[in-house]
Amino acid sequence: MVAAAKAGNDRRIVSEGAGEPATLSEVAYQRLRADIVSGALDAGKPLRLEALKQRYGLSFSPLREALMRLQSERLVLSTALRGFSVAPLSRAEMKDATETRILIESDALRRSMRDGDDDWEAAIVAAFHALSLQAERQARLSGEVGAVDMHAMDERHYQFHRALIAHCGSPRLLDLADQLYVETQRYRLPCLVGRVAGTPARDVAAEHQQIMDATLRRSEDAVRYLAEHYRRTAAIIEASTVWPSSA
DSSP: OOOGGGGGSSSSOTTSSSSSSSHHHHHHHHHHHHHHHHTTTTTTTBBBHHOOOOOOOOOOHHHHHHHHHHHTTTEEEEEEETTEOOOOOOOHHHHHHHHHHHHHHHHHHHHHHOOOOOOHHHHHHHHHHHHHHHHHHHOOSSOOOHHHHHHHHHHHHHHHHHHTTTOOOOOHHHHHHHHHHHHHHHHHHHHHHSSOOOOOOOHHHHHHHHHHHHHTTTTTTHHHHHHHHHHHHHHHHHHOOOTTTOO
């Protein structure tokens, strides 16, 4: 699981302007993952190699490597008789990943508040500013948010939360945090691009401000605010997602 989290900065949707990855397996991984996370490939959909070859114009070898990598991230399932398929949406998986993420990041945040320096604080403020600018830009958009803006919001959201825990001093905690970010991303993305229909209004910018201010004060309140923030997101996901009967 840790190995799958090493390239944390590559674990979000690739924008149209991103540079070409170095290998064909990386191309296959990024394209498949983007289609799974965005919902272009439905939960439970079979992933036949021949169909994927036609869809992406890639050979079997890089596609198979990408599928194995996505399996380690819990985005793809594999069975002996049926082959690969997109992992189903699961309420239990989402809740478990959220609560585990809270455990990991709470410890990492406490360590960062204990040992963080001026550069750590400055990085948090800069990441919050970048996130706020993107949120304001997105709020001004009319109509549906496009893939590029979705990527930008997700990237800046990741960078803010990563900045909070960046000075924890534990590469393993950071790796685990990245892995859990990946596991929850396809559940969470609709909440990043605007209010989900049928759910209460939410001031996400104020939540991030609250977390940041408490963190810079080195207050234990920051850990509580972070946990509340993640659980609030999980509650919105649970209320707005159409779950399979077995989930």
